[in-house]
Amino acid sequence: MPTTADVPLLYEAHQRIHGFPRMLGSLDCTHWDWAACSTAWKGQHHRDEHDGPSLILQAIASQDLWIWHAYFGMAGANNDIAVLQSSNLFDDVIDGVAPDTSFYANGVEYKYGYSLTDGSYPEWATLVETLSCPDDEKEMYFKKKQESVRKDIERAFGVLKKRWSIIDQPSMILEKSKMRNSFVRVSFCIT
Template identity: 40%
Template sequence: MSRSLFLRMVEGVTTTDPYFQQRPNALGELGASPIQKYTVALRMLAYETCADVVDVYIKIWESTARSCLLHFVQAIRQAYTEVYLRRQNITDLQRLLHDGHGRGFPDMLGSIDCMHWEWKNCPKGWKGLYQGRNKHVSIILEAVASDDLWIWHTFFGTPGTCNDIIVLRKSLVFDDIYQGRAHEDALFTRRQELAWKDVERAFAVLQARFAIIQRASLIWDQDLIWEIMLACIILHNMIVEDERHTYRNYKDTIEFEQDNIQYVAEPSSQPRNTTYQVRAGKYNNLTLEQYMHRREQVRDRQVHNALQRDLVEHI
């Protein structure tokens, strides 16, 4: 994490939650500074250090460190969710469609997969609900990630007893399609595996940056677990945005911006420098019958097989 990003997040968190502001104590002495409180929370997320470990290094008591972590994850969610867990805007869609076309998958916006976070201190009464086939108690994170490791969609909280298909049916990843507001061989297997590894790489980088996710959770409160996961994903996206220009295959988003936007994902005729025109989806007043019809279309196995055959022929 760069120094500029660190200071920008300190300012944003301090503005969102007055808890991080430096205030005098009962003796009139100034308490911990915003940077101290922010550093405590970040170290607990990145290194999974205990609250009583940071008291010597940062001069903050154990109870204050726990409080810093709780306020920090909530402040990150409140301050940055709309920006760093947003739906794709027009520029994002143009760039993602361009990248997918270049990799041999037209109209691909990302790859989807699930990750299990082990819950060591799960209450005994819930272990039957959260214990999977491997006899480990876990909570599932479903995510959609692009090639640059940006996580576009998250769905966290499904019990570990569920498989990926059940998680997909529970999540809201296809909700825009249901509501009518969405933006409308060996070689195939090899390319599909390369694209599928995007979300796996995103999970690996997320766990490498935040050890608290990589190891078994010692937290009792399920709501706090959800807050921590969401905060870590937001921080991950902020780091990706800050470091994206250093990536080998980085492309400036300016080349994907267009003045006149009329069509949905319609590629130009030029083979290289492919550009896409995208229009924003609209909220339609759908009846229950129309909603169920769209839902059945998304889950239709025959349509899925036909699309897969067309993609194999295309590649």
């Protein structure tokens, strides 16, 4: 997680590069096939758009490919909201130990920065999702700009998949703990 010293650097970089003040990064999930999943677990790791069981990685990445949050795998629905609710992303906020990174926008004080998401996440102050139906030119501009910035997380997933076959191809490892340990060792070496 970003420290109190990291947060201003993230804020400054996203403001300078993308024009989004007080942004911490982009949040999304990626799925990949789990070829060696045991028969007993297959129903627990199924997602409609995959033919068989899949694994999920939730991550937040900044523009320089720093993945500062990663939550790997889980049984159950395997959709982005279920993963968000079971991940530890907001544990520090809930426990009151997250760095105070207060800022004001439109006269409202926000205690923490935000992450950009696609349209499948809940409406929380720390998550800014793409506008589904922009009404005017200003909203259309914001939607285009946000969608271009969200490519940071897609690029980070692309780099992971390109460099480490555990995410690019169907996983042949059976135990989730071995896959998680393999991922944690390599994923934070991108930059």
